Amino acid sequence: MPESRFLTLADVAEVLNVELDTVRQLVASNELRAIQIGTGGAWRVEQTELQQFVNDQYERRRRESMFDQADFADIPEITGSFGS
Template sequence: MPESLTPEPGSTGDRLLTPAEVAEMLQLSVDEVVALVLDARLRGMKVGSPGRWRIESASVEGYLDDQAEEARRMALWRESNAASFPELWGRGAGGGRPGP
């Protein structure tokens, strides 16, 4: 029986992108994309001789998901900081205002 053409377990079978392609997608500079790879926020590797950076497309998707989640959490944090205690706990029996 012929072997399957699917990638072996452990291999990504993922498309590799150039830093310029990723930079265009993320609206960043190429240097910023390489910095994201060096900071391990994107998965990439140098291939060829001389080595040229290539970035896994799935890691770009993961990075975008992480950025969206971080933005969501920051919005919730700002919302919770903007809420006043009377809004959260009610105004109590006196209505929360000092008398005349």
């Protein structure tokens, strides 16, 4: 893995152990911040942005877990689970 400030989308896919298309979708949805070099050029992800994305995913999972364990998690109006 290169030790540069910026990673290619292929590098990011390797780090996250996902398909390249998954990384492209994350960039397209702006879930993973990236920059495009030049007009119609290659996308690059700064290592700090990748680390922030990973941290955000951990935080999201932590919050989901807390919500699932909350006293009100079985209320259909809150969870959206009407008519199981």
